[in-house]
Each structure stands twice: as structure tokens, then as C-alpha cells.
Amino acid sequence: MSTIVYNVEQVAQACSDALLTILRESSTAIGLIIVMFWVSWKLTLLFIVIAPLIAWVVKWSSVRMRRLSANVQQSVGDVTHVAGEGIDGYRVVRLYGGQKYEMEKFNLATKSNLQRELKIVVTNSVGTSSIQLLFAIPIAVTLLAATNPAMHISAGSFTAIVAAMISLLRPVRRISMVNTEIQKGVAAAESIFKMADEPIEKDMGTRRLSRVKGDxxxxxxxxxxxxxxxxxxxxxxxxxxxxxxxxxxxxxxxxxxxxxxxxxxxxxxxxxxxxxxxxxxxxxxxxxxxxxxxxxxxxxxxxxxxxxxxxxxxxxxxxxxxxxxxxxxxxxxxxxxxxxxxxxxxxxxxxxxxxxxxxxxxxxxxxxxxxxxxxxxxxxxxxxxxxxxxxxxxxxxxxxxxxxxxxxxxxxxxxxxxxxxxxxxxxxxxxxxxxxxxxxxxxxxxxxxxxxxxxx
Ligand SMILES: Nc1ncnc2c1ncn2[C@@H]1O[C@H](COP(=O)(O)OP(=O)(O)O)[C@@H](O)[C@H]1O
Ligand SMILES: [Mg+2]
The missing domain is CATH 3.40.50.300 (P-loop containing nucleotide triphosphate hydrolases)
Structure with a gap:
């Protein structure tokens, strides 16, 4: 039961917040990239080079996130189950002196839940920060290029392109963060659909009945x-x-x-x-x-x-x-x-x-x-x-x-x-x-x- 509630919340969050953010941030990003191309297409090409690397990081964190998220669904369910049993069966627990045992069971469940949640946070931070790091490369190269007189970059173009590159960081970071939410949502949706797809009772019968005699x-x-x-x-x-x-x-x-x-x-x-x-x-x-x-x-x-x-x-x-x-x-x-x-x-x-x-x-x-x-x-x-x-x-x-x-x-x-x-x-x-x-x-x-x- 708790798993259903948890999962539905995850999907709702993924759908509402995440989609909005993706729309807003990706249009900003596209705008900025157009500006960069217009100012200097050569420097912008640097981004094309790092793009596959970024894609790889995103894919890695997505796959991992989905798996971890399914684990968390499980452990959230475990915690609710253990707590519910301890509360509903409180009479038996007290009479048979099971408090310590129940407490240990609960601690174990919450600990495992904590560990799984932590893994999600770590994956998320590693993913986001490596994307930022990758982003820093073209910016550094641009700065280097600007100091080289052979490149003929005007002060105006330089300011524009560096400003655009730095502004691009924000939407990319937001999108990669939102990706986390989406992966959680996808994992939750998978679990909900699995439940919804459980076969319903077979009912091939067609004959109607008023009141049987009872033989x-x-x-x-x-x-x-x-x-x-x-x-x-x-x-x-x-x-x-x-x-x-x-x-x-x-x-x-x-x-x-x-x-x-x-x-x-x-x-x-x-x-x-x-x-x-x-x-x-x-x-x-x-x-x-x-x-x-x-x-x-x-x-x-x-x-x-x-x-x-x-x-x-x-x-x-x-x-x-x-x-x-x-x-x-x-x-x-x-x-x-x-x-x-x-x-x-x-x-x-x-x-x-x-x-x-x-x-x-x-x-x-x-x-x-x-x-x-x-x-x-x-x-x-x-x-x-x-x-x-x-x-x-x-x-x-x-x-x-x-x-x-x-x-x-x-x-x-x-x-x-x-x-x-x-x-x-x-x-x-x-x-x-x-x-x-x-x-x-x-x-x-x-x-x-x-x-x-x-x-x-
Ligand atoms: N839902 C179930 N799934 C699997 N085994 C069951 C289930 N319900 C009952 N059984 C098993 O079927 C056997 C007969 O159970 P039951 O019909 O309840 O017996 P009775 O009503 O005569 O006490 C028992 O061995 C029981 O363990
Ligand atoms: Mg019986």
C-alpha cells in the first residue's frame, strides 16, 4: 500500500515539475547556443566535442538512478511494513517482550533505507559535478584562445561568448538534476504499471442468472x-x-x-x-x-x-x-x-x-x-x-x-x-x-x- 502511494507521488513529481523545468531550461540552452554560434562557430564546436562525454555521464547516472530508485521503493515499503506490524501487534509485542526485537527490525529497515537514499544522493552529485567539470573545459580553452593574438577575437565577442558559456551552465545543471527526478518517476511508473497489469479475474461467463434453485x-x-x-x-x-x-x-x-x-x-x-x-x-x-x-x-x-x-x-x-x-x-x-x-x-x-x-x-x-x-x-x-x-x-x-x-x-x-x-x-x-x-x-x-x- 505504502509503495503505491510513494510511487504515485514520484510519478506526479516527475511529470509536473520536471517537464516544466526541461521545457524552460532547454529553450534557454538552445537560445544561448545559437548566440554562441553566431559569435564564434569555431569555439562553439568545442562543445560538440564534449557532448558525447556529457551524454555518457547522463546515461550512466540515469541507469544507475533508476535501479537505485527501485531499491528505495522497496525499502520504503519495508520500513512502513515493519512499523505497521509493530503498531498493530503492540499487544503481542508487549506481552511477549518483543520490543527489543521489533526495534532492531525497525532500525535495520531504516538503516537500509538510509543507505539506499544516500546512494541516490551520491550518484546525483557525482553526475552533476562531472557534467560541470566537462563544461569547464571549453570555457578554459576559450579563455586561452582569447589571450592568443592570432585568434583575432575582439573584446566584445570574447565577453559575449564567455558570458553565454557561463550562462549555459545553469540550464545544463538544472536539466541533469531534473533527470534524477525523471528517472525516479520512470522507476515508480514501471512498478505501478506492473501492478496495474496484474491479470484480473477471468470472467468468460456470459450466461445471466436471476435466482438459482440451488442444486x-x-x-x-x-x-x-x-x-x-x-x-x-x-x-x-x-x-x-x-x-x-x-x-x-x-x-x-x-x-x-x-x-x-x-x-x-x-x-x-x-x-x-x-x-x-x-x-x-x-x-x-x-x-x-x-x-x-x-x-x-x-x-x-x-x-x-x-x-x-x-x-x-x-x-x-x-x-x-x-x-x-x-x-x-x-x-x-x-x-x-x-x-x-x-x-x-x-x-x-x-x-x-x-x-x-x-x-x-x-x-x-x-x-x-x-x-x-x-x-x-x-x-x-x-x-x-x-x-x-x-x-x-x-x-x-x-x-x-x-x-x-x-x-x-x-x-x-x-x-x-x-x-x-x-x-x-x-x-x-x-x-x-x-x-x-x-x-x-x-x-x-x-x-x-x-x-x-x-x-x-
Ligand atoms: N491461499 C492458500 N494458498 C496456499 N495454500 C493454502 C491456501 N489456503 C489454504 N491453503 C492450504 O490448503 C490446505 C487446506 O486448507 P483449508 O481449506 O483452509 O482447510 P480447513 O478449512 O479444512 O481447515 C491447508 O494445508 C492450507 O495450508
Ligand atoms: Mg477452514
């Missing part, structure tokens, strides 16, 4: 993350009838969340097929497909906005206030919302820090209720709650689950007993399926998991 089927689905280098889901076959509730249980890391994240096409599957109402999900337009899902997960994302706007997130601004209230009511959230200073219009702080876990969860449920999507996905929606809060939420969830296709991942197995179907996922494979009673009698993985939890 879901996974056929021989295999999946691995780009970075995981191993199969996360292996040949998954699963059929969910519209209106039914299917629970997915299993050890953590078994691929449960991954499986459900494939439905709204957050990731692309490697092989197999996922269909909704018998149609491959890739055929639907992405935005229309995603309208069919409501999601409540363990970590609720709330925005720094009012309670009402958080509940109505993503819906048209015109959404009925009455409906927001109904959703809050059904989510068992009215009680605590009415205790907030401004009710539904209370701002919840950055990331909703003023609310407890259970309260945030109920806002997420109200959000899902208001969206009224045909397919509901609950990913450990009650895992972070205490028993009292869970009872509240359980009731809210039951309202939410009515007349929808529901896919539920639950850590606490007591919450999935009533599901129409339970599947047990282990290391990316479905190892058992059936109803609660069937699986208990079966005495397999599910029964073992259940007994282990029952003992707790």
Missing part, C-alpha cells in the same frame, strides 16, 4: 493452490440438493474452506466440474454467480462505517431502512445495536473494534439475511463464540438457513447433527458420508471425532 454438484473436482504444489482436493464428488443442509467436517487443514471457496469461483479448479442447477459455474457471469451466495465465516470483515451500511454492504444505496431493521432483528442483533450511541447509524471503528466477536458475527448474519441469497455458506461461523453467544446465534442462523441450500463447516459437531447430510473430509478426500445417526453407527472417522468432542 449443487461437484464432479471429480481436483484442486491445488498455485503456491501449494500439492493436491488440496482430490477427486471430490458431492451432490447437494436444493434446500438441503450439508455439513462438512474433518480435521483442520483438510480442505473444507477451500472446497467451499471454489463455489463463488474465488479460485479456479484444476480438473473436474462444478455445477449449479446443472450448469457449469464457469458459464455464468461472475458477478451474477456471486449474487447467489451469502457467506458467514469465522473472521467477520466489517468496514469502518455505520452499522446500517455494514449490514447493507454491497446492496444498492436505496435499500429499505425497514428491511435493514428486520434483518438486524432476525439476526438477534437489535438488542445490542439499540444500546450503541446512535443505534444503526453508529460508526463502528476501524475494522469494527468496538464490537465483541459475537456482535460482529450477528452483524455478518444480518448482512447475509438481507442479501437473501439462495445458497448460504457457513464456515465455522460460531467457532469463536462462547456458549451463551452461540445460543443466540444458533437461533439467528436457523432463521437464516430456512428455505436455502446450506453448506456448513462446523468445528463443534453438536451444531451439525441436524444436517441432512454430513461429509467427512480428510486430507482433501471425502472419507465418509451419511446422516449423523448413520455415521455414529458406522463407527468410522466421524464417530471417533464425535466421541472425542463429547468427552471434552
Amino acid at each position: 449443487i454438484e461437484f464432479r471429480n473436482v481436483c484442486f491445488e493452490y498455485d503456491s501449494s504444489k500439492r493436491a488440496i482436493l482430490k477427486h471430490i464428488n458431492l451432490k447437494v440438493e436444493a434446500g438441503k443442509t450439508v455439513a462438512i467436517v474433518g480435521k483442520s487443514g483438510g480442505g473444507k474452506s477451500t472446497l467451499l471457496n471454489l463455489l463463488p469461483r474465488f479460485y479456479e479448479i484444476n480438473s473436474g466440474e462444478i455445477t449449479i442447477d446443472g450448469v457449469n459455474i464457469n458459464v455464468y457471469q461472475l458477478a451474477e454467480l456471486r449474487k447467489q451466495f451469502a457467506f458467514v465465516s469465522q473472521d467477520t470483515i466489517l468496514f469502518d462505517d455505520t452499522v446500517a451500511n455494514n449490514i447493507a454492504y454491497g446492496l444498492p444505496v436505496s435499500v429499505d431502512r425497514e428491511k435493514i431493521m428486520q434483518a438486524a432483528e432476525a439476526a438477534h442483533a437489535t438488542e445490542f445495536i439499540s444500546q450503541l450511541p446512535e443505534g444503526l447509524d453508529s460508526k463502528i471503528g476501524e475494522d469494527g473494534v468496538l464490537l465483541s466477536g459475537g456482535q460482529r458475527q450477528r452483524i455478518a448474519i444480518a448482512r447475509a439475511l438481507l442479501k437473501d441469497a439462495p445458497i448460504l455458506i457457513l464456515d465455522e461461523a460460531t467457532a469463536s463464540l462462547d456458549v451463551h453467544a452461540e445460543r443466540h446465534i444458533q437461533a439467528a442462523l436457523e432463521d437464516l438457513m430456512k428455505d436455502r441450500t446450506v453448506l456448513i463447516i462446523a468445528h463443534r459437531l453438536s451444531t451439525v447433527e441436524n444436517a441432512d447430510h454430513i461429509i467427512v473430509l480428510d486430507e482433501g478426500e471425502i472419507v465418509e458420508t451419511g446422516t449423523h445417526h448413520f455415521l455414529l453407527k458406522n463407527e468410522g472417522v466421524y464417530a471417533a471425532l464425535y466421541k472425542a468432542q463429547f468427552k471434552e
